[in-house]
Amino acid sequence: xxxxxxxxxxxxxxxxxxxxxxxxxxxxxxxxxxxxxxxxxxxxxxxxxxxxxxxxxxxxxxxxxxxxxxxxxxxxxxxxxx
Numbered sequence: 172x173x174x175x176x177x178x179x180x181x182x183x184x185x186x187x188x189x190x191x192x193x194x195x196x197x198x199x200x201x202x203x204x205x206x207x208x209x210x211x212x213x214x215x216x217x218x219x220x221x222x223x224x225x226x227x228x229x230x231x232x233x234x235x236x237x238x239x240x241x242x243x244x245x246x247x248x249x250x251x252x253x
Contacts, residue, residue, distance in 0.1 A: 176215040179204050179243065186247050193250060200246050203239055210236040 180187050193200040214232050216222045224232075 174215055174218045176212050178211075179207055179240075182240065183244065183247060186251065189247050189250055193246060197246070200243065203243050203246075207236065207239045207243060210239065 180190055183190065190204070194204055195201075210232055213222070214229065214236060217224055217229055217232075
């Protein structure tokens, strides 16, 4: 089974404009978004069998990806007007 990479905008399509603005205006957000993309692509390559690693490393990468995604989502939510 082929697993697709999911860019940040695919995770939160309803926040496309906010994500774009934050990437331009907030260096920390932009860095975290780049980290998320890097980790997600690496996990996808491993899950698709293109690269190899042990189960513990893969699990840690998935946890790191989720932690970064949670932080990004918090920043997105904080910048959306109530």
